[in-house]
Every structure is written in C-alpha cells, then in structure tokens.
Amino acid sequence: MNPPGPGAWQRTSPVAIVFFVGKSAKWVYDRYGMFGQVVAAIGVTAFLLRNPQYTVLAVLTALLTVALVGGLQYWFFRFRIEDDRILIRQGVVNRAAVDLPFDRIQGINVNRRPIERILGLVTVVLDTPGSISAEGQLPTVDPEIAEQLLAKVAEHQADGPEGGAGTARDLDAAERDRTPDEAEGPATGARGDAERARGEVLQELASRDLFRMGLVSRGFVLYGLLLLVVARQVDVATDAALGAFGAVRDALGSLGALAAAVAVAALALGLLVVVVAARVASAFVRHHGYTLWREGRSYRSRAGLFTRKEAVVRIRKVQQLDVYQGAVYRIFGRHRLALPPIGGSLDADDDDDERTRETVDVDTLGVPWADSALVERIRSGVFRGEGERLAALPDDEAFTRVSRLYIRAAALRFLFVGVPAGIFLLFILSYMVAASWRGEDVDRSVLFMHQLQGWGAASAIWAALSVVLAAPVGWLRWRATAYMHDDDGLSCRTGLIGYSVEAFLFRKAQGVTVTQSPLQRRHGLATLEVETACGSVTVPYIEHALVCALRDLIVYKVESSRRRWY
Secondary structure (H helix, E strand, O other), rough: OOOOOOOOOHHHHHHHHHHHHHHHHHHHHHHHHHHHHHHHHHHHHHHHOOOHHHHHHHHHHHHHHHHHHHHHHHHEEEEEEOEEEEEEEEEEOOOOEEEEEEOOEEEEEOOOOOHHHHHHEEEEEEEEOOOOOOOOEEEEOHHHHHHHHHHHHHHHHOOOOOOOOOHHHHHHHHHHHOOOOHHHHHOHHHHHHHHHHOEEEEOOOHHHHHHHHHHHHHHHHHHHHHHHHHHHHHHHHHHHHHHHHHHHHHHHOOHHHHHHHHHHHHHHHHHHHHHHHHHHHHHHHHHHOOOEEOOOOEEEEEEOOOOEEEEEEHHHHHHOOEEOOOOOHHHHHOOEEEEEEEOOOHHHHHHHHHHOOOOOOOEEEEEEEOHHHHHHHHHHHHHHHOOOOOOOOOOOOOOEEEOOOHHHHHHHHHHHHHHHHHHHHHHHHHHHHHHHHOOOEEEEEEHHHHHHHHHHHHHHHHHHHHHHHHHHHHHHHHHOOOOEOOEEEEEEEOOOOOOEEEEEEHOOOOOEEEEOOHHHHHHOOOEEEEEEEOEEEEEEEEHHHHHHHHHHHHHHHHHOOOOOOO
C-alpha cells in the first residue's frame, strides 16, 4: 500500500487510542506527582469504604472516562506530510498546531511497542534542537510513513548548508572522534578495532546490589497504604485480618504489658517485611542483569528480568549531568545518575557502527547504583576535556555555600507550603479513618463531629510542630545548597537530607535569568537560573555582582564557542 501523497490529512491507526490514554495518565502523574497520587488515592478509597455499593459504578465510570478521552484525542488528531514540512493538529478543547520543517528536524525515532509489533505498526517521534521533549509524535502509523519521513528529512538535510572547513561542525566532529582511551594513546590495528567494537564495560550489578537498591528505593508509604486498602476492600482478607487481630487481642489480654508491646511490634515488623520484600522484588525485576558500557562515543545500558530494556545516549548530546545521593545511599556510598540528552540525530558522523545506527536515543540514560569512582569516570567522559574542575560528587570540598539569608527564605517557604499541605492531608486521612467504620449502629453525624475534632487537634499540633521545625529545615536547606564553577561550566548542589548535583557546560545553555526578591535587593544578592535543553539549574542567594559576572560569562561562551551545543 502506497502512503498518501503530500497535502492529504491523515489519521493514525485506531490503536492510537491506547497511546493517548497513556499520554493523559502520564500528564496527570507529571503534573501532580507523588503527593497528588497519595491524596487522590486516599480520597477515592475513603469514599468507596464509606459507600461500598458504588465500587463497581466507580470502576465502570473510570474505564468509560478513560476510553472516551482516548477516543476523542484520537478523533481530533490529524497529520499531513508536505513537500518541506509535516503538520500536526491535535487537542480536544485546547487545539494545538505543530508545524515542523524537515530541515529543522534533528531526530526521527521509530519505536515499536509489543502491540505495535503484533499489528505491524510503529510510533514515530520527531525531535528538533532546543526542547526537552519531542515536538511531535505519530502513534501507531504504518511503517511506510516512517520511511517516507526519514527519506524526506534526510533529503532536506543533505541539501542544507553544513558550513565549510573550520566550522563548528568540523571541530565538533573532530572532538567527538577522540575518546578518553585515544587521548592516552590510541590503539592501532585489528586490536584497536576489536576493542572499540566490543566497548568497555563500566558497571555490572550483582544480586547484593539489587537487594540494597530495593532497600533505598522510594514508595514505602505508598506500598503500605496499598496493602491496607487491599486488605480493607476484600471481604475475605478483612474477615481474616479481623480474626487474626481478635486472636491477638485475646492473647494480649492474658499477657503483661511488655509482652503486649512485643506482639504489636512484631505485627508492625511483619508489615514492614512485606513492604521491603515488594520493593526488593521490584528492583530485581527492573534492574536484573544491569550492564553499563561505553561504545565509542555513546553510553549504553541494558537491564530487566522479564523485559530486557536497552538504552543508549550519544555523549555529545548529553546536556547536563544529574547526580543524586539520598541519606541511605550515603550509608552504602552510592549515587544515582541521570544523563539527559537532547534527542536523536540524523548526522552521518553521529554513529559509531551499524549497531548504534539501529538504536535510537532515549530521553535519559540512568545509572541507578554508582560508586564515586564511576561518577567521576562518567563526569570526565561526558565533559570530555571541558569543565575538568567541575564537581559532581555531593561531598566535594570545591562547593561554596550560598548566603546564610537563604535559611530565612527556606524556612518561610516551608511554613507557607508545608502547613497548608499538611492540614489538607490530615483532613483526607481523618476522613478515611471515619469512613472505614461500618455498622448500622454508627451515628454518622456524631462520627463526623468526632472526625472534625480530631482533624482540628491534629492540624493544630502540625502547625505548632511546623513552626518549631521551620528553622532546622531552613538550616538543612542552606547547608545542602552550594555551587562551584570554572571557565567552562557550573555545578549546583541542592537538597534537604539527600543531595542532588546538577552540572552543565556554559556553551550548552539556552537562557540565563537573574532575579531578585525584596530581601535579596536589600542585601545585594540575586538568584541565577540557567536553562538548558533538558531542564534548568538554579543557584539562589549569591552576590549580585557574581551573578552578573556569571551571566556575562555564559552569554560569551555561548556566542563564542565554535562547538555545537548538541
């Protein structure tokens, strides 16, 4: 079947409804995060506990809503391939028009999910320089459309000017060809070709590493709530739990206070063991067989127990280096890394071999369990001769803390945000507890008044506790917030108990903003915010003169660099 000619509006496959449903769910997750999920889950659960007869209706309503949203998004999605560009129209209430000239498209990624492989379809992802996410996606289309786009983009980029000798393209290509091993002394002959083809393994995770990762992973509270909700909703589990607790209560009645406390602690420990086991199992499923290696000018990773996932990023497309170390990570002396790139490329010299050309770039390559030596090795490989003095490890002594006035700002922010959020969450929790009471002899009005009284007392305690904690929280924020820079780039460290480090090169900056609050203006301070193609790096409460100097240096590096930023 020949694809429609230029100028014809087309629809994707009806299977794209699944894609749009997933896209909507991801939007909700990204917008509201973990806190929103917990609040929404608790609120819905509380309602269903209080009104169990609506459980089936709620499930059917949710399924119909998801299907309706996906169907509408599919119906209003159109795309048209012109001679020099592709046009995409999408949106139900807020209509969006995407116009992508072929000579501005930097990467075309062709993805195939399991259902697409079965049906012989593909998803085409279109990337252009200068944005965090893909500008356009064509979900579940015929492979001929992907081939048509690839041919048109390659044709337009081949006709476009690339510059003569000595341009940034030539300099960057020459610099890309040098790997750290070649800088020390390039291998020659068949041995060097074999080493480059095989790649250099940087890390392989053992079983004990996966177990430790399960211990430090997030989600303990959410898993505990999930277990309680499942046990509360299922009648069989509820009866079994009530019977067990009744037997424990009878046994505790004949025991002393110490024995009763030990029994209660044992029950709590049992729940904790179940949650920990679930998190460890999740780590084994996601990261089993994790291997990280370097192939020429790319980093590649592979992991997964049931589904093997392989990710690859080209080093020159990495926009910044993100390093995280939580409190438990520090106990094990490990870090978590992320290498967010700018997207794919159709440049002929961007690929090392045929295998690399068949693998598309991912949004971010993650290293979930890295020691200090691996962090430094990746930092050196990503910056490749630039930013040699940039710090990537959170405990590096090169970091300089920001002004102590940041303690006041962080404490006030904790009060203005933490107190209302905590009070709202306490209300949801109290409502959930009240809704869990069953029985015809329960007076709902009296129960509601008890709920309000308990919520008011808990809110007052939380507000008073927040006032006491504001100063320590502000001090911890100030202690974690630091920065350092050299002539090529900047690193910023933030956090509360855990630490996050973001490092980037000045020439990769997309925008620089200098802001001042009234408090900052009074004390000659300012906040520097630098936008990259994959996020932003913010350094608060440093001297205004230094901020202006850094801003001018960043602008100069961007304008004078002969290397491409992507």
